[in-house]
Amino acid sequence: MANIQDVAKKAGVSVATVSRVLNNHSSVTEKTRIKVEKVISELSYEPSMLGRNLRTSESKLLLVLLPSVSNPYYTEIINGIEETAIRNGYNILLCETDSNPERESRYFSLVKNRMADGIISMDPAVNKERLFELAKTYPIVQCSEYDKGADIPFVTINSELAAYHAVKHLIKLGHKKIALLTSDEQFLYARERRLGYERALREFDIEVNKQRIYYAGNIGFENGQQGMRSLLELDDRPTAVFAVSDILAIGALKEINSNGLRVPNDIAIVGFDKISFSNMTYPTLTTIAQPMYRMGSMSATMLINKIQGKHVESIVMDHELVIREST
Amino acid sequence: MANIQDVAKKAGVSVATVSRVLNNHSSVTEKTRIKVEKVISELSYEPSMLGRNLRTSESKLLLVLLPSVSNPYYTEIINGIEETAIRNGYNILLCETDSNPERESRYFSLVKNRMADGIISMDPAVNKERLFELAKTYPIVQCSEYDKGADIPFVTINSELAAYHAVKHLIKLGHKKIALLTSDEQFLYARERRLGYERALREFDIEVNKQRIYYAGNIGFENGQQGMRSLLELDDRPTAVFAVSDILAIGALKEINSNGLRVPNDIAIVGFDKISFSNMTYPTLTTIAQPMYRMGSMSATMLINKIQGKHVESIVMDHELVIREST
DNA sequence: TAATATTTTGTAAACGATTACATATTTTAT
DNA sequence: ATAAAATATGTAATCGTTTACAAAATATTA
Numbered sequence: 001m002a003n004i005q006d007v008a009k010k011a012g013v014s015v016a017t018v019s020r021v022l023n024n025h026s027s028v029t030e031k032t033r034i035k036v037e038k039v040i041s042e043l044s045y046e047p048s049m050l051g052r053n054l055r056t057s058e059s060k061l062l063l064v065l066l067p068s069v070s071n072p073y074y075t076e077i078i079n080g081i082e083e084t085a086i087r088n089g090y091n092i093l094l095c096e097t098d099s100n101p102e103r104e105s106r107y108f109s110l111v112k113n114r115m116a117d118g119i120i121s122m123d124p125a126v127n128k129e130r131l132f133e134l135a136k137t138y139p140i141v142q143c144s145e146y147d148k149g150a151d152i153p154f155v156t157i158n159s160e161l162a163a164y165h166a167v168k169h170l171i172k173l174g175h176k177k178i179a180l181l182t183s184d185e186q187f188l189y190a191r192e193r194r195l196g197y198e199r200a201l202r203e204f205d206i207e208v209n210k211q212r213i214y215y216a217g218n219i220g221f222e223n224g225q226q227g228m229r230s231l232l233e234l235d236d237r238p239t240a241v242f243a244v245s246d247i248l249a250i251g252a253l254k255e256i257n258s259n260g261l262r263v264p265n266d267i268a269i270v271g272f273d274k275i276s277f278s279n280m281t282y283p284t285l286t287t288i289a290q291p292m293y294r295m296g297s298m299s300a301t302m303l304i305n306k307i308q309g310k311h312v313e314s315i316v317m318d319h320e321l322v323i324r325e326s327t
Numbered sequence: 328m329a330n331i332q333d334v335a336k337k338a339g340v341s342v343a344t345v346s347r348v349l350n351n352h353s354s355v356t357e358k359t360r361i362k363v364e365k366v367i368s369e370l371s372y373e374p375s376m377l378g379r380n381l382r383t384s385e386s387k388l389l390l391v392l393l394p395s396v397s398n399p400y401y402t403e404i405i406n407g408i409e410e411t412a413i414r415n416g417y418n419i420l421l422c423e424t425d426s427n428p429e430r431e432s433r434y435f436s437l438v439k440n441r442m443a444d445g446i447i448s449m450d451p452a453v454n455k456e457r458l459f460e461l462a463k464t465y466p467i468v469q470c471s472e473y474d475k476g477a478d479i480p481f482v483t484i485n486s487e488l489a490a491y492h493a494v495k496h497l498i499k500l501g502h503k504k505i506a507l508l509t510s511d512e513q514f515l516y517a518r519e520r521r522l523g524y525e526r527a528l529r530e531f532d533i534e535v536n537k538q539r540i541y542y543a544g545n546i547g548f549e550n551g552q553q554g555m556r557s558l559l560e561l562d563d564r565p566t567a568v569f570a571v572s573d574i575l576a577i578g579a580l581k582e583i584n585s586n587g588l589r590v591p592n593d594i595a596i597v598g599f600d601k602i603s604f605s606n607m608t609y610p611t612l613t614t615i616a617q618p619m620y621r622m623g624s625m626s627a628t629m630l631i632n633k634i635q636g637k638h639v640e641s642i643v644m645d646h647e648l649v650i651r652e653s654t
Numbered sequence: 655t656a657a658t659a660t661t662t663t664g665t666a667a668a669c670g671a672t673t674a675c676a677t678a679t680t681t682t683a684t
Numbered sequence: 685a686t687a688a689a690a691t692a693t694g695t696a697a698t699c700g701t702t703t704a705c706a707a708a709a710t711a712t713t714a
Contacts, residue, residue, distance in 0.1 A: 051670025378700025
């Protein structure tokens with residue numbers, strides 16, 4: 001495996017010149033550049049990132065922290081991150097925390113030991129305290145989930161408003177008995193979406209009935225099924241459901257189907273996230289679309305800027321209500 | 328940011344000793360080890376991977392090549408890879424090719440320039456020629472998709488046999504008009520699954536009717552819908568469909584539902600892959616389960632062994648027919 | 655106790671690039 | 685043709701580790 005010395009020797013120039021050719025400095029004369037490039041291709045030399053990284057003390061790696069790659073919610077965000085990263089000469093280190101503190105801490109040390117240049121955190125279950133501490137020293141941005149007080153730039157949507165839109169849509173369709181299928185309120189988005197739900201109801205003088213709010217312990221498909229089951233058992237069955245995630249909504253949908261009821265005729269459903277599967281269901285799901293790709297791409301841009309020492313501002317992006325067959 | 332020199336100086340030892348403590352060499356005396364560890368924690372020193380990587384000329388990064396992270400087929404495999412990687416001190420670089428040769432070539436160069444120690448390729452659309460060439464110099468294993476002639480170790484299942492089992496299951500249920508919903512035969516798995524389909528039919532003296540085989544140009548959900556649509560238009564409509572992937576099957580399912588037909592009463596469906604969504608559909612999907620997690624974990628182990636210069640053998644893993652509501 | 659064997663520590667050279675700074679070369683002006 | 689300015693190249697230090705090898709400290713043996 002040839003190194004820069006070999007190239008320099010064979011081309012009859014110094015390593016500095018080879019390095020200049022590699023980084024196309026303007027000061028290299030056309031003639032020597034050609035000469036060096038010829039040798040480079042003859043030896044099929046590839047500059048070692050290891051050497052370069054040590055010297056420039058950067059790894060050109062962005063650490064992306066998320067609970068699980070199997071959650072389709074993240075896929076488009078990841079695409080956005082990766083595309084932007086690559087365009088800027090970075091690669092991404094996808095790290096699943098599984099909400100496991102031990103793993104998380106292992107990933108955190110990747111940035112401490114210079115294996116990664118910065119972090120995009122998408123894990124709602126991240127240890128905030130440690131994250132804030134880390135953010136004092138290392139470039140970090142949060143995507144989708146964020147913390148208001150913290151000094152960490154984030155990109156997100158207005159969850160409260162999105163939920164408000166979703167529920168208002170159901171109200172406009174004539175629904176009055178609207179259930180909320182949400183998750184544990186330890187997560188900010190769950191609290192905000194409940195607030196939006198309640199605001200829409202109040203605005204149309206519909207009483208907020210605690211019985212119609214189901215808090216799923218987890219955000220899996222089965223939780224959606226189970227939540228829907230208990231909502232169906234209510235004496236005064238809801239005619240519509242707003243689920244704070246598509247996965248919950250799909251669980252609800254399946255439970256409704258299994259009970260011989262029809263969507264949207266018997267019960268309408270609105271989900272949240274517009275994951276790819278939300279239009280593969282029967283019927284397709286009305287849902288709130290977040291600009292996933294752009295969120296990912298923007299957070300990568302923000303992180304790279306932060307790595308380069310620039311100041312970056314948090315961003316709240318637009319959402320969109322996508323009306324499909326389930327309402 | 329403290330470096331090894333700072334630690335050495337403050338602890339009153341040489342950098343060599345600090346390094347030995349870091350890598351817990353046995354030759355370090357208890358007393359000095361304690362002393363050094365104390366300083367390490369006082370300075371909250373973290374050894375730089377950049378320095379270490381250059382010196383040992385390894386990056387401790389495994390490159391995982393796949394067409395798209397949004398394909399749920401890969402998620403469990405990735406989990407398996409990542410878990411095993413971490414256990415062995417590696418991290419993974421998830422790389423989406425999007426079947427884009429330019430991206431692919433950029434990723435290939437990551438291993439050439441020592442940014443990654445080896446490759447797990449899961450991309451069926453990978454440029455074989457370049458992959459084989461690369462495999463002469465760098466550690467590579469293939470997961471799921473593979474090439475028979477090539478000198479690259481792989482882990483996969485017996486697709487032909489799995490397809491045979493799937494179709495036999497349909498035949499046992501009394502079906503005779505069984506359609507095949509498959510993808511472009513440039514991919515080995517598609518060819519093998521068709522062979523298994525045909526073998527099962529022949530074994531039960533059912534004629535292979537070319538009209539009942541639909542070749543989808545792509546493997547997306549819409550292709551499944553479209554394929555099913557054209558199968559439904561046949562004069563002699565099939566009573567069962569074997570789809571070579573769950574996504575295609577889910578597309579077919581939706582198309583069937585949209586036409587007011589019932590699964591499995593009117594048409595039975597068998598999918599392939601047991602992606603997580605295959606039990607969120609209504610009805611749930613009968614499918615072939617591949618041992619995804621184990622396949623991922625095994626390919627990581629194989630790659631790491633290969634990196635360490637050991638000889639590794641290819642493996643064919645077991646599959647399982649998971650019978651659910653759609654048949 | 656002295657000589658030897660063993661264990662622990664230190665010195666200094668890698669690893670492969672980048673980049674101030676110094677020097678050599680070419681261009682421009684006179 | 686010569687001096688000055690501008691451009692191109694080279695020298696050598698540096699990034700932060702690991703690790704042969706040398707040296708020092710300790711343990712063992714006679």
